[in-house]
Amino acid sequence: MRVKAAYPSSGPDDVPRVLIGTGFFISREGHLLTNATVVQKPERAWIEKDGVSYAADVLGVDETSNLALLKLRSLPPSFNFFHLADTSELPPVGTVLLRISMPLEFGASPSQGMVTGYESRFGQRFFPCKFMRTSLPAGPGEGGAAYLDLSGRLVGMQTFSLPEIGSTYALPARAALRLRDDLLFNGEINYGWIGFEVRVESDRENGARLVIDKIMADTPASGSGLAVDDVLLEIGDYEIHTLDDLRNAMFYTRVGTFTDIKVRRGGAIREFTVQVDKRPKNEPLEVVTRAPRNEGDGTPVQTPQEPPPEAMRLPFDAAEPSYVPSGSN
Known part of the structure; x- marks a missing residue:
């Protein structure tokens, strides 16, 4: 479904800003996931399903993984939800993926790609776990989209984009489950x-x-x-x-x-x-204390150079939320 969040105006016209993203249900009680960048301290948040708006409460966000957990105040007459599977197995590289997103003001739009890799780091940015890199590019409003395998199993949620290579990162479903549990039962993420x-x-x-x-x-x-x-x-x-x-x-x-x-x-x-x-708040995700060295001569291992700053665009708005005037709701 489409997720929307209203924010105070940032201009002289005093018109509220509205961010648009994609989300999906994960429980019959109306819990849903989307990107933290879409619902980061909004004045109000809601979803649109079958042409009807439903108010939602933001239960918590994790900026590090760009995940947000919401819950509807009232439920649609009928809806489907995904199960977050607790399995350590990740789809192998080359696995075909189906993304279901809500770009701009369009309806649910499927697109097909594949898993192209797994990393817990890109340039100077560290992820909390291995993120799934895909061949699917990100467009406005597609942040928070569900990624499925060809069996219809939820395998991830779109979180970041790599526009230089037309790629995206997705948070694996098991990681989303681990974060959901913390937000639901503790109200915060405890690493x-x-x-x-x-x-x-x-x-x-x-x-x-x-x-x-x-x-x-x-x-x-x-x-x-x-x-x-x-x-x-x-x-x-x-x-x-x-x-x-x-x-x-x-x-x-x-x-x-x-x-x-x-x-x-x-x-x-x-x-x-x-x-x-x-984990103490002042402890970084990075854990290596010195450069790797070869045994024998003790010379430093040659590692690839970091990509230049212009190739490291992974801001938290990489989920590509879309801005629209509030009057379009």
Whole structure:
């Protein structure tokens, strides 16, 4: 459905601004998801379905992932909703996708693309988990669109755009479920934290790996048995090979729960159980403490240069919300 939000006028004409996005239901009680950029502290928010407007309350937003959770004050006579599946499996690269969006003032519009990759970072911007990169470009009003596979299963929600290559990033459905739970039950997003930093090492025999470089004092990690120079192998359900893997695994940990961590220490495999804490607000998403180095000569690993600033347009309005005069409602 179409999501709209009204904001105070920013010009001398005193005409309210209205932002337009796309959303979709995730419960029979009228909960729905859209982009945070569409409903970031509006004067009022509503949806339009079958030509009828329904007022909505914004239950919470997460700017980092560009997700917002809303709930209708009254329900349409009939509507369908998607289930947010709790599965760690992501659609493989090359999977065909169907996007259902509400561009501009048009009706529900399907478009087809495919999964082209997964990243937890683009340039200097860090995502909280692996985001799904797609071949679908973003247009005005399409932020918050649902992405389905060919079985009709919800696999993600459009969040950011890469206009230079006609691409978009989508938040995976499992990530949306994890964020929905926090907003619904806690009223805010609580990211998990254990309290260690890592470095990247590599050699020709074993490839790249993440090694614990520092364990912070008075943190869950400090009393867990983990040690500096342990090689990370698994956290919870996820194998750890790259920084993308580490960010992704930490994102899906839940504050207050216990998670299993598997490491290699010397020639032995060790397993530890750690209670996850809430990440301090001053702790960044980035966790690497120094440049990766090759074993043997200790020379820095050559990594690709960061894209220039003009190629890093990932503002939170990348969801392409559309502005319309308030009189068009």
